[in-house]
Amino acid sequence: MENTAAKACTGKSIEPSNIVIFGAGGDLTKRKLIPALVKMLRCGLLHPESKVIGVLKGRTMEVWLDALHQGMLDFAPDIKMDEAQWQEFSAMFKMVDGDLQDDKTYADLADSLETLDGHINAMFYCAIPPRWYTTVAAGLHKLGLADEDEGYRRVVIEKPFGMDLDSAQQLNQALQKLLDESQIYRIDHYLGKESVQNLLVYRFSNSILEPLWNRNFIDHIQISAAESIGIEYRANYYEKSGALRDMIQSHLMQVMTLVAMEPPVEFSADAVRDEKIKVLRAVREFEPGVMDKQTVAAQYGSGSKGDEKINAYVSEEGVSPDSVTETFAGVRFYIDNWRWQGVPFILWTGKRLPERVSEIVIHFKKPPFNLFDTHANPPLANSMIFRLHPDEGIALRMNAKMPGLTTNTQRMVMRAPYSENGEDVSDAYEVLLHDVLNGDATLFSRADEVETSWAIIEPVLNAWKDRISVQRYRAGTLDIPGMDALFEGCEGYWHKPS
Numbered sequence: 277m278e279n280t281a282a283k284a285c286t287g288k289s290i291e292p293s294n295i296v297i298f299g300a301g302g303d304l305t306k307r308k309l310i311p312a313l314v315k316m317l318r319c320g321l322l323h324p325e326s327k328v329i330g331v332l333k334g335r336t337m338e339v340w341l342d343a344l345h346q347g348m349l350d351f352a353p354d355i356k357m358d359e360a361q362w363q364e365f366s367a368m369f370k371m372v373d374g375d376l377q378d379d380k381t382y383a384d385l386a387d388s389l390e391t392l393d394g395h396i397n398a399m400f401y402c403a404i405p406p407r408w409y410t411t412v413a414a415g416l417h418k419l420g421l422a423d424e425d426e427g428y429r430r431v432v433i434e435k436p437f438g439m440d441l442d443s444a445q446q447l448n449q450a451l452q453k454l455l456d457e458s459q460i461y462r463i464d465h466y467l468g469k470e471s472v473q474n475l476l477v478y479r480f481s482n483s484i485l486e487p488l489w490n491r492n493f494i495d496h497i498q499i500s501a502a503e504s505i506g507i508e509y510r511a512n513y514y515e516k517s518g519a520l521r522d523m524i525q526s527h528l529m530q531v532m533t534l535v536a537m538e539p540p541v542e543f544s545a546d547a548v549r550d551e552k553i554k555v556l557r558a559v560r561e562f563e564p565g566v567m568d569k570q571t572v573a574a575q576y577g578s579g580s581k582g583d584e585k586i587n588a589y590v591s592e593e594g595v596s597p598d599s600v601t602e603t604f605a606g607v608r609f610y611i612d613n614w615r616w617q618g619v620p621f622i623l624w625t626g627k628r629l630p631e632r633v634s635e636i637v638i639h640f641k642k643p644p645f646n647l648f649d650t651h652a653n654p655p656l657a658n659s660m661i662f663r664l665h666p667d668e669g670i671a672l673r674m675n676a677k678m679p680g681l682t683t684n685t686q687r688m689v690m691r692a693p694y695s696e697n698g699e700d701v702s703d704a705y706e707v708l709l710h711d712v713l714n715g716d717a718t719l720f721s722r723a724d725e726v727e728t729s730w731a732i733i734e735p736v737l738n739a740w741k742d743r744i745s746v747q748r749y750r751a752g753t754l755d756i757p758g759m760d761a762l763f764e765g766c767e768g769y770w771h772k773p774s
């Protein structure tokens with residue numbers, strides 16, 4: 277199939293900015309933010325006069341830069357940067373050594389911000405644990421660093437944004453007292469994935485899809501993120517979070533809004549987010565009686581992947597031996613509106629599954645009548661698969677005639693890989709950092725979206741809160757107890773990614 281994917285190295289030109297990273301000594305900075313900035317610089321999407329100001333505590337500039345350089349070699353080996361190029365890039369760096377609770381840190385930061393091209397633009401990226409978000413916003417506010425008189429001031433807040441409705445509302449209220457909503461960029465890296473954005477382009481630039489994109493033709497929709505990794509030394513966070521909060525509330529429900537939303541009146545941040553929130557408002561409330569049929573929670577036991585033996589979740593470092601935290605979650609949502617009434621949206625995610633695969637599968641209805649003499653092997657329903665990771669792209673499953681003298685049917689898959697021509701698919705963080713620098717909040721969650729998505733899953737969280745046991749699955753498999761029940765009544769089956 278012909279593919280005309282746009283080159284990754286395209287974007288709007290941008291003004292130079294002060295890119296301030298709180299938590300500059302942490303994992304996210306070295307794994308994601310610095311590699312993204314390097315790639316943006318190479319592509320001309322980061323102004324070369326910009327400054328990267330790390331706020332961290334107790335390290336010298338030299339030690340910090342060495343750690344970032346090592347991070348590039350470990351986590352972004354494809355970027356291939358020699359010593360001279362690294363020296364050139366690191367000349368953009370500055371450091372503020374200080375405590376987030378200390379006013380002096382913000383005073384030092386104020387002194388470090390540079391006037392670039394006549395403005396003092398600044399992006400403040402909170403790559404820090406959530407308990408510090410408000411402290412940083414208050415520190416910026418107190419010293420006037422959030423005032424926009426001399427240039428823009430934008431604050432990026434990482435996930436998790438709250439742990440339930442109440443904490444999300446409190447965080448929103450606290451931030452909105454210190455910053456204007458237009459300055460707050462709540463990041464969801466899933467929305468920065470090229471393939472997720474492609475979903476919008478695909479939906480709203482191809483008129484053949486619109487007539488089919490509704491309850492008359494679609495039987496059910498699956499949105500999934502299977503991961504092969506475990507919790508990677510994040511027991512402290514994951515024990516309190518679990519898969520439902522970690523992936524479904526934050527990422528997959530956002531993807532669901534893009535699949536289900538109406539066409540926006542224009543492609544602007546508020547127009548798109550207005551349509552997304554309408555979807556969330558239409559999600560059917562969970563009644564206590566439906567939990568068994570509409571939700572699945574499970575935890576990985578021991579297992580293996582090839583020759584590698586995998587320990588059970590409860591044996592991971594920092595996990596309580598009698599933890600009932602779910603490492604797999606599945607939820608069946610309904611969207612009560614004219615377009616989607618009665619169509620199940622089944623969202624699922626899990627750790628320690630066989631492969632890392634994220635996808636959206638649109639299952640169309642079966643042909644109403646089988647015309648062909650193929651009772652042993654009748655034509656199957658069509659499905660359209662948007663692969664978010666790996667091998668980003670789109671596939672359409674059709675039925676075709678099996679070669680030979682009969683009219684037996686066989687499955688045919690039409691594939692359109694997103695980067696067939698060898699284009700580099702941008703990392704989500706490049707896309708999102710570029711958008712913040714451009715003041716484009718389309719791919720960031722608004723306060724009302726975050727609160728509404730928490731409100732939707734609150735009954736599930738409450739129902740799961742007091743459980744004393746959880747179903748187990750063998751690590752490295754997709755043998756999840758209860759998953760088949762989640763598809764009850766759907767035409768078709770649980771589409772297990774392959």
Ligand code: BG6
Nearest residue numbers: 435465501503522523527634665
């Ligand atoms: C993060 C979750 O937000 O997303 C992790 O906290 C998860 O638990 C990760 O592994 C998955 O992201 P991706 O881009 O690898 O699918």
